[in-house]
Amino acid sequence: MDELKNEIKDVIISSLQLEDVTREDIVDSEPLFGEGLGLDSIDALELGVALKKKFGIKFSSENTENKSHFASVDALAEYIESERAKA
Numbered sequence: 001m002d003e004l005k006n007e008i009k010d011v012i013i014s015s016l017q018l019e020d021v022t023r024e025d026i027v028d029s030e031p032l033f034g035e036g037l038g039l040d041s042i043d044a045l046e047l048g049v050a051l052k053k054k055f056g057i058k059f060s061s062e063n064t065e066n067k068s069h070f071a072s073v074d075a076l077a078e079y080i081e082s083e084r085a086k087a
Contacts, residue, residue, distance in 0.1 A: 004077050007054070012073075015050030016043050028073045036072070044070055051076070057083045 009023045012032070016039070030036040033044070047070070048059045057080055059066055069079040 001077055001081070004080060005073050008051070008073050008076050008080070011050050011054050012037075012047060015046055026073060028077075031072055032070060051080075055080050055083075 005028055006023055009026045012018065012026065013021055013023070021037075026037060033039045039047070052058060059069070069075055
């Protein structure tokens with residue numbers, strides 16, 4: 001799971017062009033939005049597209065659980081693992 005979390009962090013950094021951020025700067029359990037990493041709704045859209053390309057997972061705009069999936073790197077990793085298990 002640590003490898004998956006590092007891959008997620010790499011996607012966050014590259015897709016959002018966070019030049020001054022490293023993997024080590026992103027704490028797995030901290031929020032990605034608001035007080036944590038400080039991402040916004042536009043970042044969420046870009047990140048969703050990048051995660052879909054990298055991991056082949058889908059996020060539906062109608063899914064009310066999306067906010068919880070994007071809560072942290074930990075939450076994203078759990079969601080990706082659960083989607084992989086379904087496939």
